[in-house]
Amino acid sequence: MRLWARHVLGPICAVACTACSGLIGDTEPGPLEPLALPPPIMVKSSAPRTLSNTEYRKALSSLLGYPVPASLFAGWTETLTYSGFDGVLWSGLSGKATQDRITTVDALLDGVVASPRVMLCEPDDVSGEACAGRILQRFASRAFRRPLGETELAELAALYREGFSLAQGRVPSARDQFHEGLRVAIAAILLSPQLMVRVEPPPAEGERDLGAFELATRLAFFMTGTLPDDELWLAAESGALVEVEVLRAHAMRLLFTRTADFVDTFAGQLFDFRQLATAGAGTLAHEFYRESAAVMSEIVTRELPASSLVAPGFTYLSGTLAAHYGIGPPSYAFMNDDMLRFETSERGGILQQGSVLSLTSTTTKTSPTRRGRWVQGRLLCKTIPPPGPELLEQITSVSANIPADATVKQRVDAHRKAGPACAGCHQYMDPIGLGLEAFDMLGKTRAFYDQAATLPVETDSELLGQPFTTFQELNGLLAKMPDVNTCLAEKLVIHGLGQMPVEGDEGLIAALSAPVDGHDPSFADLVERLVTSTPFRRIASTPGAQP
Amino acid sequence: MSRPNRRDVLRWGGVALSLPLLPSLAPRVGSAARPPSKTRFIGCFFPSGAAMPDGAHGDWTLNGALAPIVDRGLAENVAVLRGFRAVEDVDVHWSGTAAFMSCNRVGRYQGSSLVGERCGKTFDQYIADLQPTKLRSLNVGWGHLSGWDEGHDSIVSIQYVNSIAWRDERNPIANTRDPQALFTRVFGDGSTIADPHIAYLLDRKQSILDGVLDQLGRFRASLPADEVAKMDAYESGIRDVERELVARREANVCSGDATIDDDVEVYIATLKTMQNIIVRAFECDAARSATVMYHEGIGDTTLGTATVGKQHDCAHNDWEQLRRINRIQVTLWADFIAQLKASSLLEQTVVVLGSNMSDGRSHRSANIPMLVASAGNELRLGEEVVATTAFDNPAMNRNLADVYVDLFKLYGVDRPVFGEGQWQSTGVPSGVLAPT
Incomplete structure (x- = not known):
């Protein structure tokens, strides 16, 4: 079993679900807890990881020195995620993945030799081979995130020569032939598994310290979702990064100077709003992304408690978003598409942001169960176990007996009141979701489900036995947990x-x-x-x- | 640097050299009782079952969901299988999809996040082995899920719902979902090898791939043994691209065109266009094996305006909509069969259509929808093949592996054991073959 007991809301499938209620309370310290020693900190083993699509795109961009367009990755098979995060699960390099990478790298090759970040020299200054060697040494070491051995350098030089020879008589000038040689070697680097897969070789037994280059790679992907930047690389080259104070300083530097990257790669994945980053500028989806990113950036840079993301007391609005939500300054206050900071308790909390509210709904309706499950998984780290066949049979029969004219609350309540097996999970999902029913599929507030105002939204519910009537009260309860x-x-x-x-x-x-x-x-x-x-x-x- | 010149090996030695096949893994070809009559295969799949209450036949009849087959005059080309079960190793959305054409168990996560993503080499991939073609196999589909929820994702890989084709037990095959990408792969990008610059670029690409393979060899040596199999897929992928390069050099490309379907529904137009391309690829013998997933194994992505609600949700709660979705997907499949028949390919081809469950409300693994289509007299086409009268009881159902064992025989392959564990073939004929 991978997850430890704290996470799993009980084996509900075939038994009465008293285990769920017992587990949810186990974060409350028992009478003997204060005397207990803190749990030991375990060093983990490390498994190879394939760069996610986003990491690979960003790595190509940083190697080439210009942003590689996301459109070149449009047909790629999406990276698998765990709890929103890329690359926790293995994303295989299957046949299609291989073809996609080859096609994308092919499309980039023309521009490679025009990049000043790549072209450290030209054959006018030194011999072609010497210049190519210099370029490839730097390019490959940054791509592979470590210094290269002599054999590897010789092989890259041979690849350059192979490309150069192939171009003889087939491309016009000596300079073009030089560039062709480089293209062959650089393409091989960009398609190399040593770029695509991160490996930290485990010790045969016991533990070992990570080296400076390994630390640089870990820190860079953690904080920015891509390869180490120049400063980090220098700290790795000097070996200083193994000093914990140097590592700490670089982490803080990246957090405060590349906040947007950290927000995008951590919060953007955890709360899913990174999915909206590539939506067209000006679209509601993109405005949702900008709001979420801006709120999170302020929480990071002002060093507010991280848990304040539940109810920070402010949000950021564009004119489009203010009109959509029906709050904020009047439209004339907005210049262009700038976002304005706006203090409010109605918006800004992660569960009041259009990004999360829309991404946890279908296009046609909200789902209290789905939203509740999302909150449990992403905010509370509680795992709802999959229902087994017997439970599905029971769900089927409960669903069949719900009257056609039942309200949303009645439908949801029907599952919670259908016996311990159903309630075992639904009691942890639905009450939270009901508290968010005041927001529709696009995150707008609503008092009724229908335009005729005959079906009122009911948000009174409870969280772990504590009643609430509004989402602000729900936020208050969550923030205290x-x-x-x-x-x-x-x-x-x-x-x-x-x-x-x-x-x-x-x-x-x-x-x-x-x-x-x-x-x-x-x-x-x-x-x-x-x-x-x-x-x-x-x-x-x-x-x-x-x- | 000393390196064998693969470019020349491939050019003069042909593609067979790039496709090592260990003798122990090779099926016994030609030793079957029947002479091979089939050479091509297409596996088709849809998720979440049909309006089949508690595993009864329900709407899955020639008068119901299968009416499009009858309407196209294809009932005589289709066998309707009853009483076969999906692999229910874990939530049947997962295992019933991944194991649909291998009948293997699915792995679960344990210890390392990498351990556990495994199932089995699928029937279509065995057929792809029989005759190397320019394109090893064409695998297309609609929808992809990157994750589900922490409860499922911490136990089994979401990858299981995204692929019905597995190259080997560790490597699922991702679907092409873009008709344009499929078109380019089959017909090329319009450039011609007669253009010296194009010929040069092909040579350059070969040099690049040689370089990558060299690096791959060294990289593989640095990996723990358990991870090496994962890199095999990358190497296989590069070999496949090399094979396509060789074909282009030899101007061995599909000429002609495929019809771009213009249905107003993007879902229908996308699937029909990809089916058109597959038929053309079969016609020019660029491929002999294909799979079509009419939706990923849960059915949680939108099908556009063709339907209201998601297939998965409809299977649980809205059978009126589910019937509409089933009809759309069966119509796509029937059109596919009709095209193969019109192209005189159906006689050499077996096409299956199946799902990972019958009644989606309870995820019932018994009596899954399962059709087998072809032409000729080797199969019991135009009939119901009833494996058991207890068709709604998973414990009494027959294993789908028995069907695949019988289908292998039509390709001249004697593979008496297929699948794994309690879903392994039983040695008893499935009933799908006509008496000899």
Whole structure:
């Protein structure tokens, strides 16, 4: 079993579901808890990871020195995700993935030799081979995220020569032939598994420290979703990055100077709003993305408690969004498509953002169950186990007996009241979702389901036995739960270490989420604690592997 | 650097050299009782079943969902299978999809996030092995799911719902969903090898792939043993592209064109166009194996305006809509059969259509919708093939693997054991073959 018991809301499938209610309460300390030692922090093994589509696109962009258009990736098969995060699960390099990569790299080759970031020299200055060697050494080492050995350099030089020879008599000038040689070698680098797959070789037994280049790679992908930048690379080359203070300084530098990248790669995946980043400028979907990113950026840069994302008390609105939500300054206050900060308790919370509200709905209706499941999975780190066949039979019979004219609340309640097997899960999903019914599929507030105002929205519900009537009250209850805080820490671990949570991670998560001066930690606190922790800087041997 | 010149090997040695096949893995071809009569195969799939209450035949009859087959005069080309079960190793959306054409167990996550994504080499891929063609296989579909929820995703890979074709037990085959990409793969991009610049670019691409393969070899050596199989797929993918390069060099490309369907519904136009391209690829013998997923294995992506509601949700809650969706998908399949028949390909081809469950409300794995189409007299076409009268009981159902064992025989392949665990073939004829 991968997930430890805290996560799973009980084995509901064939038994009465009292286990669920027992587990949900286990975050409350028992009488003997204060005397207990903190759980140990476990160093994890490391498995190879394929770069996600987004990581690969960003890696190509940083290698080539210009943004590679997302359109070149339009036909790619999407990367698999776990809890929103790319690359936690293996995304295979199947036949189609291979063809897609070859086609995309092919389309990029013309522009490669025009990039100043690539072309460190021209054959006018030095001999063609010497210049090519210089270019390829830098390009491949940055792509492979480590220094290259002599053999590898010789092979790249040979590839250059092969391309150069192939071009003889087939492309016009000596300079073109030089460029063709480079294109062959660079394409081979861009298609190399050493770029596409991140490997941290495990020790035969026990544990080992990660090297400076491995740390640079971990930190860069964690914080920015791409290859190490120049500053990080220099710190790796000098070896200084293995010093924990240097590592900490670079983490903070990236957090505060590349905040948008961190927000996009961490919060954007966790809360799904990165999916809207590529929506057309000016579309509602893109405005939703901008709102979510802007709110999260302020929480990061002002070092507010990370858990304040539930109810930060402000949001960012464009003119389009203000009109859509029906709040905020009058339209003349907006210049162009700039976003304005607006203090409000109605919006800004992660569960009041158009991004999350629309992404957890279908185009035709909201689903309290789906929204509740999302909140449990993404904000509270509680896993709803899949229903088994017997439970599905029961769900079928309950659904069949719901009157056609039942209200949304009555429909939802029917499942919760249909016996312990159904209630076992629905009690953790539906009440939360009902509290968000005041927002429609596009995140607009509503008091009625129908235009004739005959079907009122009912949001009175309860969260773990605590009643609420409005979403603001729901936010208040969520914000007080320790689960939001520990869940954010856990998600950061999943993203930073690229693995699903396993038994033994409790110690790290507890250490990350511990209060700072009596307050919930900020993202800066969380990031700092994670990157300086031993699980971030060390790896263990693979369980079951022969030493 | 000393390196064998694969370019020349491929050019002069032919594609067979790039397709090593271990003898122990090779099926026994030609030793079957029947002489091979079939050479091509298409596996088709839709998710979430049909309006089949508690696994009864329900709407899945010639008067119901299958009416488009009758309307096109194809009932005599189709066998309707009853009483066969999907692999229910975990939620049947997952295992019933991934194992639809291998009948293998699906792996679960344990320990490392990589362990567990495995199923089995699928029937279509065995057929693709029989005769190397320019394109190994064409695998198309609608929809893709990157994740489901933490409950499912922490146990089994969402990848299981995205592919019915698996190259081997560790490597599912992703579908092409863009008709333009499929078109380019089959017919090329309009450039001609007679153009010296195009010929040069093909040579350049070969050099690049040689370089990648060299790096792959070294990289593989640095991987833990368990991960090496994963890189095999990348190498296989490169070999496939090489094979296509060789075909282009030899001007061995499909000429002609395929009809771009202009149905106002994007869903229908997309699937029909891809089916048209597959038929043309079969006609010019660019491929002999294909799969079509009319929807990913859950049915959670939108089908456009053709339907109201998602297929998965309709299977649970709205059977009126489900019937409409089933009819659209069966119509697509019937049109596919009609095209193959009109192109005189149906006699050499077996086409199946199946699902991962019957009654979607309870995810019932018994009595899954399953059709087999062809022409000729080797199969019990035009009949119902009833495996058991207890068709609604998964425990009493027959294994789909028995059907595949019988179908193998039509290709001259003697593979008496197929599938795995309790879903493995039983050695008892499925009943789909006509008596000899």
